[in-house]
Amino acid sequence: LELTPPAKKSSVLDKTRLSSIKKHLMLHPFAEPIYYVLLEILLEAVSLQVKNPLGGDKLTFKHGGILSVLFETLCVGGETTLQGRVLEDFILLLNFSTTNRQIFLEQTNWQNWFLGLLVRNGQAS
Secondary structure (H helix, E strand, C coil): CCCCCCCCCCCCCCHHHHHHHHHHHCCCCECHHHHHHHHHHHHCCCCCCCCCHHHCCCCCCCCCCHHHHHHHHHHHHECHHHHHHHHHHHHHHHHHCHHHHHHHHCCCCHHHHHHHHHHHHHHHC
């Protein structure tokens, strides 16, 4: 039995669009509604209400490129309570599926994101 990785889908979110999204989000404080919208994009679980999409059944990453936008803006401008919640949510998401872990670990700066959040949250405690 040979396991092959899932086929790469061409993403609507190319590097130029992701960079533009990140640039515009850096102009605003990173708050809960922004986090939820980015999570909805990541999980492809968009709803009409701003709410935490983790309550649904769609917990598999669909647009991994949005991870850099989410974590880089969170590290720069997120409140420590929101950062702590994001860490908890991502522990859940990364434990949910090997696909999520694989997509997350393929991101080039994931170590910096987690280390930055852990240090900042440790200082706030």
